[in-house]
Amino acid sequence: MTKYVIRGGNPLHGEVDISGAKNAAVAILPAALLVDGVCRIENVPEISDVTMILGILRDLGAKVTMINRTTVELDCSRVYKQNVPYELARQIRASYYLIGALLGRFGRAEVPPPGGCDLGVRPIDQHLKGFAAMGTRIQVENGFIHAAAPNGRPHGAQVYLDVVSVGATMNILLAAALADGLTIIENAAKEPHIVDLANFLNSMGADVMGAGTDVIKVRGVSRLRGGTYSIIPDQIEAGTYMTAVAAAGGEVRINNIIPKHLDCITAKLVEMGVDIEEEGDALIVRRGPGRLSPTNVKTMPYPGFPTDMQPQIAAVLCLAQGTSILNEGVWDNRYRYADEFRRMGANIQVNGKIAVIEGVDSLTGAPVCACDLRAGAAMIVAGLAAQGTTEIDQIYHIERGYENIVAKLSKLGADIREITIPEEEWRSNGVG
Numbered sequence: 001m002t003k004y005v006i007r008g009g010n011p012l013h014g015e016v017d018i019s020g021a022k023n024a025a026v027a028i029l030p031a032a033l034l035v036d037g038v039c040r041i042e043n044v045p046e047i048s049d050v051t052m053i054l055g056i057l058r059d060l061g062a063k064v065t066m067i068n069r070t071t072v073e074l075d076c077s078r079v080y081k082q083n084v085p086y087e088l089a090r091q092i093r094a095s096y097y098l099i100g101a102l103l104g105r106f107g108r109a110e111v112p113p114p115g116g117c118d119l120g121v122r123p124i125d126q127h128l129k130g131f132a133a134m135g136t137r138i139q140v141e142n143g144f145i146h147a148a149a150p151n152g153r154p155h156g157a158q159v160y161l162d163v164v165s166v167g168a169t170m171n172i173l174l175a176a177a178l179a180d181g182l183t184i185i186e187n188a189a190k191e192p193h194i195v196d197l198a199n200f201l202n203s204m205g206a207d208v209m210g211a212g213t214d215v216i217k218v219r220g221v222s223r224l225r226g227g228t229y230s231i232i233p234d235q236i237e238a239g240t241y242m243t244a245v246a247a248a249g250g251e252v253r254i255n256n257i258i259p260k261h262l263d264c265i266t267a268k269l270v271e272m273g274v275d276i277e278e279e280g281d282a283l284i285v286r287r288g289p290g291r292l293s294p295t296n297v298k299t300m301p302y303p304g305f306p307t308d309m310q311p312q313i314a315a316v317l318c319l320a321q322g323t324s325i326l327n328e329g330v331w332d333n334r335y336r337y338a339d340e341f342r343r344m345g346a347n348i349q350v351n352g353k354i355a356v357i358e359g360v361d362s363l364t365g366a367p368v369c370a371c372d373l374r375a376g377a378a379m380i381v382a383g384l385a386a387q388g389t390t391e392i393d394q395i396y397h398i399e400r401g402y403e404n405i406v407a408k409l410s411k412l413g414a415d416i417r418e419i420t421i422p423e424e425e426w427r428s429n430g431v432g
């Protein structure tokens, strides 16, 4: 069993380099299935979700070559399988992108329903509705989603998404790149990773227009060729370091980012009294002495405040001077972390999609649990600011999405370590 142990109270100083975006990488790597040639993909984050996706691609028959720590070459020319094993797909949400990518490549796919963080009900009906509109027959049988396009290739279609869905937008884009004719996705999501997937596909010869707006048009082409592509920086990783400085204090230069992608987070932190300066592809985040002001946050699809930053900003609000209200606009159940914050002395009340946070003078370290990826990041943010020692378990959730977080924070002056407790010890302590 591994844990993070944080001794809080050190302000953060120095520079941190942001890695490639998880939610772009987990779609762009499967997109290589559509490419007739070798793709070299750069700025790939070294996180366990990426390892999982590469494992699935290898299982399908792709040749995966790591050129260096963050560059991978994918040659999918020998892929023959169209079915993803249950045990691999269940471990990761993004395995649903294998449906769109395999459907685009072979006109058929067999993929188990995806896993991922428990954020309440996570349907994929909009993905399936899109595939069905493109002429695909969808059946769920023996725990697998079977998708088959009768003519061996989906056809273009007009798809109106009933909810703005990142996953459905990207998945339909994948299925449409090589489809027969024009696909129009209306009410599409606009997140930076959607534009990144479209840019990747276009750089390999696809014809995708309008990504980043709510109408995306994809004219199917007969072939995508190989090439080199670099993944955008991770908006949420950068935002997490911004909240870490806001909570713990100090001054940190956050490098390798696209400041525009962070506007929604910057605006809230500035409102609370954090000083943020833009310098090329970096942000300098400063938090002086004194308490921050409270604020209200509603999470929304991009360009709104991202739901994937909601737990981390909640950690900062726990220390603000006054009452803040959080309104979760995307997921049904994204406050499972509230009990963990309470262990640290936070005053947070949850009612459905609303959380009311009464800021306290200080948090105190406690044993807490990373109940999902972003909740785990929020425990780190809180632990860095808390007095005393915080021990975070179930850190495998955090490792799904944050590259080298212990090393990056240590370099900024945080007192954070990863410790491994021998199995005999935690069993004899009655844990697990």
Ligand code: EPU
Residues within 6 Å of the ligand: 023, 026, 093, 094, 117, 121, 122, 123, 124, 125, 126, 127, 128, 163, 164, 165, 166, 167, 168, 189, 307, 308, 330, 331, 332, 373, 374, 401
């Ligand atoms: N929804 C439907 N039907 C669908 C798809 C979605 O009703 O077919 C609903 C969902 O229940 C939710 C809303 O639409 O209420 C938005 O869901 P979306 O499809 O946008 O989410 P997702 O694709 O499953 C991705 C990220 C999540 C992030 C959300 C929202 C990946 C692999 N996951 O999930 O990231 O919270 O978009 O931005 O890209 C994370 O990184 O920690 C994470 C959970």
